[in-house]
Amino acid sequence: MSAILPTPAALASITEKPRQTKVRHDVDVLVVGGGAAGMMASVAAARQGARVLLVERNGYLGGTLSMVTLGSICGLYAVTEEEVIPVVKGLAAELIERMAAVGGPSVPMRWLETASMPYDPVAIKMVGDLMVLEAGVKVAFHSLAVDVIMEGQTLEGVIFESRDGRWACRANVVVDCTGDGDIAARAGVPFEHDPHGIQAPTTMFRFGGVDVERAQQLSRDQLHGHLERAVASGLELPRTAGGAFSIRPGSMHMNITRIVRDGRAPDPLNTEEVTCAEQEGRRQLGDYLTAFRKFVPGYENCFIEDIGAQIGVRESRRIVGEYWLTLEDVVGEARFKDAIACSAWPVEEHAAGRATRWRFLAPGTYYQLPYRMMLPRHVDGLLVAGRCSSASHDAHASMRVAATCMALGEAAGVAAAQASASRHQPRDIDISKLTSQLLAQGAFLGASFIA
Ligand SMILES: Cc1cc2nc3c(=O)[nH]c(=O)nc-3n(C[C@H](O)[C@H](O)[C@H](O)COP(=O)(O)OP(=O)(O)OC[C@H]3O[C@@H](n4cnc5c(N)ncnc54)[C@H](O)[C@@H]3O)c2cc1C
Structure with a gap:
């Protein structure tokens, strides 16, 4: 009996065979992960004329919005007693409008000291498909990113596993929208992840x-x-x-x-x-x-x-980028020269106790998010958008909501397309061109930015 059971030593590790992997795609922009950030990144990049591949491990788009299911899209509004003021517009507003056209809600709901937009997790799958197809994004579902192609410190592509085998995609720029920073971590980007300090998950x-x-x-x-x-x-x-x-x-x-x-x-x-x-x-x-x-x-x-099809993970890896968003930025109405999005969502922390801790922004105020929080330290060819962007635990507790992730994704998509077209690294693009384009397509970047 003991002769056929594996010994602990035999379980320790195996050596896999070396293999050749087919390059199925060579694109301008590769977006990995089709959640709030990834949907918007891929559409934004394709609308700039880039050849875009969006790869998602599920068979549908929306990420947490559709696989976990949420009650409402948060982060869209700043509120005062009298007014609900949009601070995320652009592609997020377009998505909500299109969901309303197929019977979804279109009126913000006030609760606590904030407001959000209820949505239909079924509609987001349908509208998500339409938006990427119309923009000309090529999509690969049921494909899991498992490795990266590096040339020194530059990311040159990603390797995927699907039912029909292992394959590679080369890209001028990769946008990591996996929520967990899977691509960034494999590429060697530093990140923070402390299981003793992260927010608790929820089964919806x-x-x-x-x-x-x-x-x-x-x-x-x-x-x-x-x-x-x-x-x-x-x-x-x-x-x-x-x-x-x-x-x-x-x-x-x-x-x-x-x-x-x-x-x-x-x-x-x-x-x-x-x-x-x-x-x-x-x-x-x-x-x-x-x-x-x-x-x-x-x-x-x-x-x-x-x-929900899977448990809702609020927090895992947060990459260390060229800017690290802090609690002071969130509650102090931070302003940045390279602002590419805004948020007014409170700090919402789900810790171990039975209650949730909230810290609200002053009525009617918002903070800006800088482009640099999507630019990973040390690695080129990569942008990281969504809840794994560069932020402290407390700042993340505000910026992680869906509308903010959509705004980050939209900005990352435009930036990736511009970097690819101009043959620059994402860290070297002309920020004024990025912000002009975002404003031209209806994004809100703060009161000081005028289209
Ligand atoms: C329980 C819970 C409740 C929440 N409530 C709200 C709320 O009410 N309102 C709100 O606005 N926000 C809420 N949030 C926050 C918000 O939903 C998320 O933070 C946000 O949607 C994250 O978007 P994302 O695009 O960054 O990541 P995700 O939505 O996680 O998308 C990542 C995508 O990448 C794919 N992916 C991951 N790894 C790989 C890989 N290796 N290869 C291929 N594909 C991959 C995933 O399948 C997924 O589709 C909640 C979050 C949780 C967990």
């Missing part, structure tokens, strides 16, 4: 059978109070302050679970921990179902209608 789900009218009358505080009563009755709910959004009769999207292991978030880059987190997130749904049916008005007859 929808309740069906809800009396939505009554459920929507509950404020966040009231919902919190009802769930705290459930905890007092002995139910183990890791989180009692969360969001409930409805865009369909009888259905409520719930952002309420929280997965914490040994007092910290599970590490999304560790296969064993993320597997347990997926299982634990789904296990919690039974407790929440009992709590909502028993303690929360409007949910007496609810059932679990749908669960």
Whole structure:
């Protein structure tokens, strides 16, 4: 018996055979990851005339927006008592308009001291397809980026694995929109990732059978109070302050679970921990179902209608770029000469406790995001857009929301196309040309930038 079982030494490692890998594509701009940032990066680059390949491991676009599902698109607005003021426009506004045309919401919803746009995770898959196809982006779904092609410190392409084999794409510029900074990490870009300090993940789900009218009358505080009563009755709910959004009769999207292991978030880059987190997130749904049916008005007859296709990871690698966005930038209305996007989203931190920590910006204010936070240190041929861009943990807790990632993606796409066309590295492009183009296509870069 013991002779056929592998010994620990035999399990330690193997040597793989050397192999030839076919170069299937040679493009101006390669975008890896088709989430909020990647969709916009690919469309923006293609509309500049670049030959663009977008590669995504799923069979649809939207990333977290469609595979995890969210209640609303955040980061679009600054708010005062009287007004809801858009601070992200451009391609994000176009996406919302097109989703509204197929029956999606078009009116911002105020909550806490902010506002966001509810959306339909199904519509985003459909509209995402249309936007990339119309722009002329070539798309490869079901393909996982597994390695990089480097020439010294310059990234020259990426290697993918698909069902039909391993293949390569060469590109003048690669835009890493994987959310986790997979390409940047493989290319040797420094990054910060501390599993002891990252935000907790959430398994998103929808309740069906809800009396939505009554459920929507509950404020966040009231919902919190009802769930705290459930905890007092002995139910183990890791989180009692969360969001409930409805865009369909009888259905409520719930952002309420929280997965914490040994007092910290599970590490999304560790296969064993993320597997347990997926299982634990789904296990919690039974407790929440009992709590909502028993303690929360409007949910007496609810059932679990749908669960996100995968757990929602709020934070993993944040690359170290030429600029590191800080908490002071976020709360201090930072202004930059190389501003390429704006955000007014609060610092929203999901830590280990049952509540969520919020720090709101002053009413009506916003901060700018600089181009340099997408420029990785030490590596050329690469831009990094979306939630893995260069920011501290606290600043990331604000800039990671979907609309901000879309704005970063749009800017990265234009920058990548301009770098490719002018045969410059992304760090050497003419920033005034980038900002002029972004303004020309409707992006909001701050009150001081006029189209
Ligand atoms: C639980 C949770 C709730 C949230 N709630 C909200 C909310 O209500 N509103 C809001 O605006 N924001 C919310 N956010 C934040 C927001 O959704 C994300 O931070 C944002 O959408 C990230 O966009 P992204 O494009 O950077 O990354 P992602 O959306 O993660 O997209 C990355 C894409 O890259 C693909 N990919 C990754 N690695 C590879 C690889 N190696 N090869 C090929 N493809 C790859 C993925 O499949 C994915 O499609 C929430 C996040 C979480 C986790």
